[in-house]
Amino acid sequence: MIELLLNHLGGEWLAGSGAGTALVDPVLGTELVRVDATGLDLPAGFAFAREQGGAALRALTYRERAAMLGSAAKLLQANRDRYYEIATANSGTVKNDSAVDIDGGLFTLGYYAKLGDGLGDRRFLLDGEAARLGKDALFQSQHVLVPTRGVALFINAFNFPSWGLWEKAAPALLSGVPVIVKPATATAWLTQVMVKDVVDAGIFPPGALSVVCGSSAGLMDALQTFDVVSFTGSAQTAAIIRSHPAVAQRSVRVNIEADSVNSALLLPAAGNESLDLLAKEVAREMTVKSGQKCTAIRRVLVPEALYEQAAQAISARLAKTTVGNPRNEAVRMGALVNREQLASVREGLDYLMQQALVLHDGAAHALVDADPAVACCVGPTLLGARDADAADRVHDTEVFGPVATLLPYRDHAHALALLRRGQGSLVASLYGSDPQALAATAIHMADSHGRVHVISPDVAALHTGHGNVMPQSLHGGPGRAGGGEELGGARALGFYHRRSAVQASTAVLAHYSAT
Numbered sequence: 346m347i348e349l350l351l352n353h354l355g356g357e358w359l360a361g362s363g364a365g366t367a368l369v370d371p372v373l374g375t376e377l378v379r380v381d382a383t384g385l386d387l388p389a390g391f392a393f394a395r396e397q398g399g400a401a402l403r404a405l406t407y408r409e410r411a412a413m414l415g416s417a418a419k420l421l422q423a424n425r426d427r428y429y430e431i432a433t434a435n436s437g438t439v440k441n442d443s444a445v446d447i448d449g450g451l452f453t454l455g456y457y458a459k460l461g462d463g464l465g466d467r468r469f470l471l472d473g474e475a476a477r478l479g480k481d482a483l484f485q486s487q488h489v490l491v492p493t494r495g496v497a498l499f500i501n502a503f504n505f506p507s508w509g510l511w512e513k514a515a516p517a518l519l520s521g522v523p524v525i526v527k528p529a530t531a532t533a534w535l536t537q538v539m540v541k542d543v544v545d546a547g548i549f550p551p552g553a554l555s556v557v558c559g560s561s562a563g564l565m566d567a568l569q570t571f572d573v574v575s576f577t578g579s580a581q582t583a584a585i586i587r588s589h590p591a592v593a594q595r596s597v598r599v600n601i602e603a604d605s606v607n608s609a610l611l612l613p614a615a616g617n618e619s620l621d622l623l624a625k626e627v628a629r630e631m632t633v634k635s636g637q638k639c640t641a642i643r644r645v646l647v648p649e650a651l652y653e654q655a656a657q658a659i660s661a662r663l664a665k666t667t668v669g670n671p672r673n674e675a676v677r678m679g680a681l682v683n684r685e686q687l688a689s690v691r692e693g694l695d696y697l698m699q700q701a702l703v704l705h706d707g708a709a710h711a712l713v714d715a716d717p718a719v720a721c722c723v724g725p726t727l728l729g730a731r732d733a734d735a736a737d738r739v740h741d742t743e744v745f746g747p748v749a750t751l752l753p754y755r756d757h758a759h760a761l762a763l764l765r766r767g768q769g770s771l772v773a774s775l776y777g778s779d780p781q782a783l784a785a786t787a788i789h790m791a792d793s794h795g796r797v798h799v800i801s802p803d804v805a806a807l808h809t810g811h812g813n814v815m816p817q818s819l820h821g822g823p824g825r826a827g828g829g830e831e832l833g834g835a836r837a838l839g840f841y842h843r844r845s846a847v848q849a850s851t852a853v854l855a856h857y858s859a860t
C-alpha cells in the first residue's frame with residue numbers, strides 16, 4: 346500500500362478524502378507516495394494559522410523567532426540523509442544537485458537565524474529616521490514596519506521542494522507571519538517531510554507552519570485582506586494568481602517569481618581566460634538539476650569572432666556529462682522531474698530548432714543505468730543561431746531543461762539590445778577582464794535583471810555561481826521574470842511587514858527607539 350501523505354492544517358495532521366495523486370520516481374517509473382487535499386476545511390485552517398499561529402509568533406521578539414529558525418536548521422541538518430534519499434527518488438537528482446536544493450535551503454534558514462538574532466529583542470522595526478513635518482521640530486513622522494496580521498501562502502514550483510520552502514519561510518517566520526505552503530504536486534514529498542519533522546519537534550507555536558499537498562483548488566479563495574501570497578512557477582499560473590479576486594479586489598499582497606530567459610554575456614576583447622570561464626559556467630548551468638533551474642543560462646552571447654571557439658569550448662565540456670540513473674556513481678546529470686517535463690523539453694527543443702542549429706546534441710548521450718523508455722533523462726543540447734536578431738523564439742522561450750542557445754553579437758550595443766529581448770530576467774552573468782567595462786555594463790543591465798553576476802579572472806575561484814541564489818542577494822526579476830523580489834538579506838522581511846507612518850511628538854516617538 347502506497348503511503349498517503351498527510352496535510353497539516355488547523356494544527357492537525359489530516360488525510361485528504363480523495364484517492365490522491367501518485368508521485369513517481371522519474372528514473373525507475375515506480376510510484377512513491379500519494380498526495381491529496383480533498384475535503385480540507387481551508388477557511389478554518391487559514392483562520393487557525395492567522396489567529397493562533399500569527400498571535401503566538403507576534404508575541405515573540407525577532408531574536409526569539411530567530412532562535413526557532415536556528416533550531417529548525419539544526420534538526421533538518423540531522424535528518425539530511427533521509428532528504429537526500431527522497432530527492433534521489435522523487436526528483437531524480439544526483440547528490441550534488443540535491444545539495445543545491447537541500448543544503449541551499451538549510452543555508453538560507455541558518456542565514457536568517459543569524460540575521461534575526463541581530464535584530465534583537467524587538468517586535469517591530471523602524472524604517473529610516475524620523476522626519477520633521479513643520480517648522481517646529483517637535484512634531485515628526487517616523488515610519489515603522491510591523492508584521493502583517495495575516496498568513497503567508499506559498500505556492501511553489503516543482504524544482505526546489507526544499508530551498509523553495511525555506512527561502513520563503515525563513516523571512517516570513519522571522520517576521521512573525523505564519524506560513525501555509527502548497528508544494529508543487531510532482532515533488533511535494535520532500536516539502537511535506539521537512540515540514541512534518543519541524544512541526545512534530547514542536548519548534549514553532551501551533552499554526553505557525555502548515556502544509557497542503559495536492560490540488561491548489563480553494564487556496565486563493567481562502568485569502569483575506571492582510572494575507573500575502575508568494576508564488577513561484579510558470580508565467581501562465583502567475584497570470585491566474587494575479588487576476589484572482591483575492592489580489593485584484595481584496596488587495597492581498599502578491600510576489601511572483603516566474604520563468605526567465607537568463608543570459609551569459611562575454612564582453613568584447615575579453616580574452617581566452619574569460620571565454621573559458623564562460624564555457625565552464627554555461628556547461629554547469631545547463632546541467633545542474635538537468636537545467637531545471639529558474640536561474641539557468643538559456644542564451645549565451647559572444648562576439649561574432651569568438652562564436653566557433655565558444656561553441657567548441659562549451660560542447661567539449663558538455664560531452665563529458667554522463668547522464669542517467671542518479672544512483673550510479675558515474676552519473677553527473679540525473680533526470681527531469683516527470684514525463685510531462687520530458688515531453689515539454691522535447692517540444693521546446695523542436696520549437697527552437699526551427700530557428701537554430703544543433704551545436705551539441707543531447708540525443709548523442711547514451712543513458713547510464715537507465716531505460717530510455719522509462720527514465721525521464723535527456724542529454725544536454727547546445728543550439729546556435731547565427732542571426733541572433735531573427736531568432737525571436739530563442740529570446741522568448743524558456744525550455745526548462747538542459748538546453749541553451751549560443752548567439753553571436755556585432756558590438757557592445759548589439760549585445761545589450763539582445764539581452765533586453767529577454768523582457769526582464771532573474772539573472773545574467775557577465776565575463777571580461779576590464780573592471781571599468783564590467784562595472785559600466787552591469788549598470789546598463791541592472792534595470793532589466795534582478796541580479797548581475799560579474800565573473801572576472803580575479804574571482805574565478807571565489808564566485809558563487811551564476812545560478813546559485815545567495816540569501817544576501819536579491820532574487821527575482823522584472824518583466825517576464827514576474828516582477829518579484831525575494832531574499833536580499835533583511836530586505837526580504839519587507840514583504841511580510843506593513844509600513845505605517847506614525848506622526849507624533851518627539852516625546853512619543855522617543856519610545857520607539859527603545860522598544
Ligand code: NAP
Nearest residue numbers: 501502503528529530559561578579582602603604605639
Ligand atoms: P506551475 O505549473 O506554474 O506550478 C507552480 C505551482 O502552482 C504548483 O504548486 C502548482 O500546483 C500551482 N498551481 C497550478 N495551477 C494553479 C492554480 N490555478 N492556482 C493556484 N496554484 C496553481 O510551475 P512548475 O511547472 O511547478 O514550475 C516550473 C516553472 O517555474 C518554470 O517556468 C520556472 O522557470 C519557474 N520557476 C521560477 C522560479 C523563480 O524563482 N523565478 C523558481 C523556480 C521555478 P500543482 O503542482 O499541484 O499543479
